[in-house]
Amino acid sequence: MTERATGGFAEEARSGRREEAFETLVTIYQHKVYRLALTMLRNPQAAEDATQETFLRVWKALPGFRGDSEISTWIYSIARNRCLSMLNRSSSKCEIGMEELPEQTAPPHDPDPFPTLMEALGQLDGRQREAVALFYLEDKSYEEMSQQMGIPIGSVKTYLHRARRVLATFFQTRDAEVPADGKGTGQ
């Protein structure tokens, strides 16, 4: 898939099989893009909208994609920019209603894992959310994060360090408020 990722899809699109190439891309990347959008926007509906907009942009630009970067990197950068612009335009719209999280997305062994995380993400600004999304969801190295965010590696580390501190502190406060029931400490 990696070979194909660096331009094969665009080749296909240019050679008249744009719809097939696009459908394959949507199939492969829809969940990852959605998770990225969910992390940044904290709202399932907004995340779905952002994902749709992302893929529409991909659809329009696919024939012109030159393969300078991996196609996944290209798609994620479109998604992140889309989310950042949505956050900038109307942050209040993206405030999450915890009950809005679709139940089927929660793993069966832990019925309520995401509201805390989503609420905690609300303590971060857009760039910090971008950093944690790249780090946790895309498994990017500091160097890759630096390239994608357009900031020095030192700044990436600072963003991530501060973001993780805020999140950990939020979780800690939450645990202190909730009566001890063994929840929230992971493995």
Next chain:
Amino acid sequence: MNCGHAQDQLLDGGFGGQDLTGHLASCAECRRFAASVEAVDAAFHRLRIVLAPPTLKPNVLLRAKLEQGLRRRLITLALDTLAAAGCVAALAAVLFWIYPQPAVTAFALVLGCLWAALFRGTAIET
């Protein structure tokens, strides 16, 4: 090692190390902090299995098709308009060559425009 250093090390991903282990063994506050960092990591780990809603893909494909259809229609419409305008211009030129009277040419132009508008209207409907 003090609490600040210990927590910094925890945030930078270092759960090992003798100094840190020793500090955690003696500091309840940092143990709680370490547990919270692990809880954050675990929550993100669980987030990685979230799936997009099943309606997302069909909606995306539908919107892409609609966008493509709209683009095609706009191109077709532009080409139709150009063709109609060309016909009108040619008609006017021929008429002016045969009957070099402005009134006749103007009349023919009006007729041509009406025909073109009708043609375009039909094209839009179809």
